[in-house]
Amino acid sequence: MDLAIIDQTKNSVTQYHKDLVYMILNFAGTTLELPDNTEMSVTFVNSDEIQRYNREYRGVDKPTDVISFALEEGDDTFDLSPEGDWADDIPKNIGDILVSVDIIASQADYLGHSYERELGFLVVHGFLHLNGYDHMLGDAEEKEMFDLQRKILDDYGLKR
Secondary structure, eight states, X not given: OEEEXXXXXXXXXXXXXXXXXXXXXXXXXXXXXXXXXXXXEEEEEOHHHHHHHHHHHHSOOSOOSEEEEESSOSOOSSOOOOOSGGGGGSOEEEEEEEEEHHHHHHHHHHHTSOHHHHHHHHHHHHHXXXXXXXXXXXXXXXXXXXXXXXXXXXXXXXXX
16 A cells, blocks of 8 residues: 655654554555555644644534545546556555544543554544445444454454
């Protein structure tokens, strides 16, 4: 997977945590059998910045832990997918994830598990949203998404 990891927090994200995000999202991509040339980004932000995005794009004026911006959501009015033998060679960008480093730390502390477990949980959660999973559509969809999320984290080794 072609994964851009961006730290907008003035270097508060360690290389270890960037590597963890890279490895777990590649593991998740393999689990979902995504093509190797799938593209996406993860951007680390602080609480103020994620609150701004949450207010602007979701109409909720408070910080949140993770926000996903999927490039292919719902509306199939215009199918711009390439066709032909060469179509598989064109990378597919699935979208962007924003994660608040402040909230990762506070939620990990509150939930009594490691920063790494919370970081993994949030990026996998956002990743599944980018791939069409949505826990807000109903009980069956919530169960499907959360079961897959738990399986990915457990299989990777980030158990609660």
